Amino acid sequence: MPILNSIVSWLNIKRLYQIELFKKYPIEVQEETFNKLIKKAKDTEWGVKYHYKTIQSVEQFKNRVPIQDYEKIKPYVTRLRQGEQNLLWPTDIKWFAKSSGTTADKSKFIPVSKEAIEDCHFRGGKDIIAIYTQNNPETGILSGKGLALGGAHQVNNFSNESYYGDVSAILIQNLPFWAEFIRTPNLSIALMSEWEEKLEKMSEATVNENVTNIAGVPSWMLVLLKNILEKTGKTNILDIWPNLEVFIHGGVSFLPYREHFKQIIKSDKMNYLETYNASEGFFSIQDDPTTDDMLLMLDYGIFYEFIAMENIDKPHPKTLMLDEVEIGKNYAMLITTNAGLWRYLIGDTVKFTSKYPFKIKITGRTKHYINVFGEELIIDNAESAIKVACEKTHAMVREYTAAPIFMNQDEAGGHEWLFEFEKAPESLDYFADVLDNALKAVNSDYEAKRYKNMALKLPKLTSLKYGVFYTWLKEKQKLGGQHKIPRLSNSRDYVEQLLDINSKMKND
Numbered sequence: 001m002p003i004l005n006s007i008v009s010w011l012n013i014k015r016l017y018q019i020e021l022f023k024k025y026p027i028e029v030q031e032e033t034f035n036k037l038i039k040k041a042k043d044t045e046w047g048v049k050y051h052y053k054t055i056q057s058v059e060q061f062k063n064r065v066p067i068q069d070y071e072k073i074k075p076y077v078t079r080l081r082q083g084e085q086n087l088l089w090p091t092d093i094k095w096f097a098k099s100s101g102t103t104a105d106k107s108k109f110i111p112v113s114k115e116a117i118e119d120c121h122f123r124g125g126k127d128i129i130a131i132y133t134q135n136n137p138e139t140g141i142l143s144g145k146g147l148a149l150g151g152a153h154q155v156n157n158f159s160n161e162s163y164y165g166d167v168s169a170i171l172i173q174n175l176p177f178w179a180e181f182i183r184t185p186n187l188s189i190a191l192m193s194e195w196e197e198k199l200e201k202m203s204e205a206t207v208n209e210n211v212t213n214i215a216g217v218p219s220w221m222l223v224l225l226k227n228i229l230e231k232t233g234k235t236n237i238l239d240i241w242p243n244l245e246v247f248i249h250g251g252v253s254f255l256p257y258r259e260h261f262k263q264i265i266k267s268d269k270m271n272y273l274e275t276y277n278a279s280e281g282f283f284s285i286q287d288d289p290t291t292d293d294m295l296l297m298l299d300y301g302i303f304y305e306f307i308a309m310e311n312i313d314k315p316h317p318k319t320l321m322l323d324e325v326e327i328g329k330n331y332a333m334l335i336t337t338n339a340g341l342w343r344y345l346i347g348d349t350v351k352f353t354s355k356y357p358f359k360i361k362i363t364g365r366t367k368h369y370i371n372v373f374g375e376e377l378i379i380d381n382a383e384s385a386i387k388v389a390c391e392k393t394h395a396m397v398r399e400y401t402a403a404p405i406f407m408n409q410d411e412a413g414g415h416e417w418l419f420e421f422e423k424a425p426e427s428l429d430y431f432a433d434v435l436d437n438a439l440k441a442v443n444s445d446y447e448a449k450r451y452k453n454m455a456l457k458l459p460k461l462t463s464l465k466y467g468v469f470y471t472w473l474k475e476k477q478k479l480g481g482q483h484k485i486p487r488l489s490n491s492r493d494y495v496e497q498l499l500d501i502n503s504k505m506k507n508d
Contacts (some may be wrong), residue, residue: 001352009258011126011293011507012089012128012129012133012134014132015126015127015130015251016130016131016134018299018331019127019130019131019236019295019297019487021299022299023215023295023356023357024276024359026298026322026356026358027321027322027323028332029298029299030298030303030304030321030322031058033298033299033301033302033303034058034061034303034336036301037303037336037338038249038300038351039052040056040089040090040178041084041088041089041090043090044086044088044093044340045076045087045088046076046087046088046092046340046342050064050065050342051064052320057432058321061304061343062319062343063496065342066223066343066344067316067334067344067345068341068343068345069315069344069345070108072156073284073341073344074326075241076088076225077096077110077111080093080096080111080162080383080487081109081164082255082424083161085411085427086199086255086342087338087495088340088341088342089111089115089338089339091113091114091115092113092114093111093112093113093162093339093340094161094162094164095111095112095117095162095164095174096109096110096111096112096163096164097109097112097164097165097166097170097171097279098110098151098164098165098166098279099166099167099278099279100186101197107280107499109164109339110167110279110280110339110341111339111341112167112279112337112339113338113339113340115301115338115339116281116301116337116338116339116472117170117171118299119172119301119338120282120300120301120302120337120338120339121171121277122280123282123300124275124277124282124285124297124300125171125282125298127285127474128248128273128275129141129177129261131285131287132271132273132485135287136245136246136271136352137286137290138243139244140212140243140245140490141183141212141213141245142182142212143210143211143212143243144160144209144210144211144212144213144243145182145183145184145209145211145212145215146183146184146211146212146213146214147183147184147185147202147206147209147211147213147215148168148172148183148190148213148214148215148216149168149214149215149216149217149224149480150166150168150169150171150172150190150191151165151166151168151183151193151480152381153497155242157410157437160242165188165260165279167192168216169191171188171189172187172190172191172248173191176465180276182459183501184205184206184209185201185205185206186205188384189201189202189205189276194300195240195480196277196424196478196479197500198465198480199223199224199227199480200227202224203227203228204231204475206228206444207228207240207413208253208280209232209241210243211241211243211244211246211250211410212241212243212244212245212246213244213245213247214246214247214251215246215247215248216246216250216251217249217250217251217252217484218251218254218257218261219242219252219257219399219484219485220483221247221249221256221342222249222261222264222478223470225265225492226291227494227499229264235266236264236265236266237264237265237267237318238266238267239372239429244265245259245269245270245271246270246272247265247270247271247272247273247278248269248273248275249272249273249275249293250274250275250276250277251272251484252484252485253362253379253380253386254274254382255382255384255400256274256383256386256387256398256400257399259390259396260422261397269479270470271289273285273287273289274286274292274294274361275294276294276344276360278348280335280337280339280344280346281300281302281335281337281339281341282300283296283297283300283302283333284296284297284359284360285297285348291353291359292361293353293354293359293360293361294359294360294361295357295358295359296359296360298358300338301337301338302335302336302337302338303335303336303337304322304333304334305320305334305335305336305343306319306320306321306322306324306325306332306333306334307319307331307345307368307376308320308329308330308331309330309331309349310334310448310469311466312332312366317384317385317435319334319343322355323353323357325355325358326352327351327352327355328351328353329351330349330363330378331349331351331352332345332347332348332366332481333345333346333348333349333350334346335350345366347362347365347366347367348362348364348365348366349363349365349366349378350362350363351380361380362380363379363380364376364378364379364488365379367415368486368488368489369488369490370402370403370404370415370488370489370490371489372404372413372489373404373407373413373449373455374445374449374455375443375445375449375455375456376443376445376446376462377402377415377439377443377448377488378488379444379448379471379487379488380401381442381446381489382402382439382488384442384489385435385436385438385441385442386400386435386438386443387437387439388433388434388435389425389431389435389438391430391432393425393426393427393434394423394425394426395421395423395424395425395431396421396422397419397420397421397422397468398420398421398422398469399419399420399469399485400417400418400419400420400485400487400488401417401418401469401485401486401487401488401495401498402415402416402417402418402459402487402488402489403415403416403488403490403491403492403494403495404416404490405457405460405488405491406492411456411457412453412454412456412457413455413456413457414457414458414459414460415454415459415460416458416459416460416462416492416495417432417460417462418461418462418464418468418495418498418499418502419437419461419462419463419464420463420464420465420467420469421463422468423454426464428461428463431461432458432459432460432461433458435459435461436450436458439459456465460504462499464498465502465504465505465506467500468498468501468505469485469498469507471487471501471505472494472497472498472501477502491508
């Protein structure tokens with residue numbers, strides 16, 4: 001192990017120097033990335049269509065190539081899955097990351113090239129180690145094994161030469177052979193598709209391992225850890241894995257889950273490190289444990305543009321480069337990648353907390369918000385307010401979602417919140433008051449609409465029975481992996497479905 005530590009330390013020093021370089025020269029690094037992408041794809045079908053050979057500047061690129069969403073690139077994806085190549089990217093595309101769907105499709109299939117695996121996702125994983133060990137020089141993370149809770153993959157229904165699955169599973173499948181010695185459980189369990197059986201197998205296979213680090217979506221990792229505690233009769237995960245020191249998390253905000261993890265990993269020395277890793281690419285890493293923002297990684301083969309949210313619904317919204325963004329403003333993120341996604345609207349919203357270096361926070365989704373009454377309520381607002389409400393009422397929220405209550409002739413509209421509590425507040429009415437005031441404090445549009453109840457009434461809260469959200473996910477065949485609870489919506493579809501399940505559970 002000392003030899004391994006020495007090799008890793010040498011590699012880390014080299015990589016940390018490169019990270020410092022793009023922090024110092026972010027605009028130049030992004031220009032270099034852009035030029036490489038255009039040059040690489042100039043002879044693809046897409047590159048020929050948009051005359052990449054004659055593109056000399058970012059402005060030409062922006063004027064020539066329209067903004068894309070999944071519906072626009074789907075015909076290319078379908079052809080790729082059928083075995084055609086050199087369409088969006090010159091190297092063969094054999095892997096597709098399956099993610100939550102669009103209005104027209106149950107699932108999206110995002111192309112994943114070998115460059116995206118090696119130069120983006122895997123580099124992100126290596127950088128996590130580099131950054132973490134720099135911040136924690138006495139770490140023993142390499143003395144044991146890592147447990148990554150991912151999804152599953154299978155041969156797709158178009159061609160036996162292409163495969164799809166959660167991006168986490170694709171990465172596990174493509175790890176080098178030696179990685180099996182530093183991770184747990186084995187591939188046969190890690191890639192199981194049936195979530196509940198996988199949960200049992202993972203619990204059995206990992207309890208006797210020396211696990212030093214865990215990684216995954218907080219909600220599903222919490223389910224796994226609680227299952228392990230239940231099976232072993234322990235109350236502290238450190239009684240099972242005494243050398244566990246870090247949870248690398250992403251996919252959803254960690255804010256609603258932090259207290260849950262503190263309850264079952266009882267140590268002030270436990271570290272938590274946030275990443276922003278999606279099907280479309282690896283974007284950012286929390287490089288400073290004392291702040292909750294993340295460093296935007298600029299040399300992973302991804303070129304970034306940003307759209308101010310007030311312009312998102314315009315036919316041809318203006319996009320901004322890194323040097324044009326403003327701190328604290330909400331932006332939709334547009335990416336051009338080394339997997340052939342060109343000016344692709346990923347659907348996430350971010351705000352910048354710093355420039356030079358460029359650091360971000362995820363604020364929500366372009367479509368997961370409530371703006372029925374002009375209140376522009378985003379996930380970042382919701383989770384900040386819930387944190388305040390939990391602190392003041394000593395409650396713990398397990399899951400939540402919210403939707404509008406539409407106006408009628410007799411009264412104003414409002415928001416209906418469904419909570420599944422780990423620890424319920426003594427008074428749900430007081431929780432609602434605190435939540436309402438906290439939302440007013442973080443969102444001036446919400447505050448204006450709440451003035452004298454003219455446009456918005458006090459929020460309506462419902463405490464659901466334990467297990468309602470899990471049942472909803474199970475019915476939707478969305479257990480495990482990267483699947484997430486929809487937090488905010490402009491429609492009442494999710495709320496009505498959850499209330500129906502809650503009613504049935506009460507009657508059983």
